[in-house]
Amino acid sequence: MHVRIRYMAALRDRLGDGETAHDLPADVTDSEALIAHLTRSDAAAAALAAPEIRLIRNDRIVTRPSALEEGDRLAFCPPFTGG
Amino acid sequence: MPSDIRVSAEPIDAAALMAALTGQSPDDGAVSSFVGQVRAEGDLVALELEHYPGVTEAALRELSEQAMARWSLSQALIHHRVGRMAVGETIVVVAASAPHRRAALEAVSFLIDRLKTEAPFWKRVHTAQGHYWVEARDSDTAASQYWRDQIAQEDA
Numbered sequence: 001m002h003v004r005i006r007y008m009a010a011l012r013d014r015l016g017d018g019e020t021a022h023d024l025p026a027d028v029t030d031s032e033a034l035i036a037h038l039t040r041s042d043a044a045a046a047a048l049a050a051p052e053i054r055l056i057r058n059d060r061i062v063t064r065p066s067a068l069e070e071g072d073r074l075a076f077c078p079p080f081t082g083g
Numbered sequence: 084m085p086s087d088i089r090v091s092a093e094p095i096d097a098a099a100l101m102a103a104l105t106g107q108s109p110d111d112g113a114v115s116s117f118v119g120q121v122r123a124e125g126d127l128v129a130l131e132l133e134h135y136p137g138v139t140e141a142a143l144r145e146l147s148e149q150a151m152a153r154w155s156l157s158q159a160l161i162h163h164r165v166g167r168m169a170v171g172e173t174i175v176v177v178a179a180s181a182p183h184r185r186a187a188l189e190a191v192s193f194l195i196d197r198l199k200t201e202a203p204f205w206k207r208v209h210t211a212q213g214h215y216w217v218e219a220r221d222s223d224t225a226a227s228q229y230w231r232d233q234i235a236q237e238d239a
Contacts, residue, residue: 077205
């Protein structure tokens with residue numbers, strides 16, 4: 001399965017800027033398995049497992065864990081701080 | 084326009100927004116508002132707001148529609164600025180117009196409390212030395228949770 005990932009705000013400083021393409025192993029089918037997969041190549045990605053990290057999937061805010069599908073565009077977000 | 088949602092890098096003229104909202108509806112006895120502005124804090128030189136175009140506006144529209152329905156508002160307004168702003172500049176204006184004051188006041192409180200935790204915005208403080216990201220406050224999370232619980236109770 002192929003997905004594109006980007007990181008917002010403070011997460012961008014720690015995990016990288018811009019959208020990156022990922023070819024996922026067959027057993028990675030939801031957001032939490034994805035985080036574990038990302039953590040294997042970059043220990044800093046372990047921060048994504050924190051419950052306060054929000055996920056935007058294909059331009060919709062979704063609750064975690066969220067199932068993933070081919071072609072998903074994902075954005076991991078630190079807690080929102082607007083207003 | 085019952086729900087007036089805007090996210091923009093243009094400066095916000097809060098007084099002009101209120102002038103446009105007041106005196107418009109003969110059925111409304113109350114217009115309530117909240118204006119958030121950049122506070123001089125520590126070594127802050129500027130505050131920068133980042134958002135997620137499209138998703139942020141959709142989140143604000145959803146909150147606005149919830150408030151419209153729950154408090155029977157005739158109008159709800161959320162204008163939020165993004166980009167870089169200086170001390171004293173307006174970050175956000177939230178306003179509600181309703182027949183009676185309780186509805187207008189509560190709706191504004193709901194909208195700003197929920198906006199802070201449910202709409203994708205992120206604050207970054209610029210200083211002479213660099214920048215740091217503002218962390219979410221427990222008190223903001225608690226205020227947002229209060230409304231979430233209120234709505235869950237009423238829907239139950």
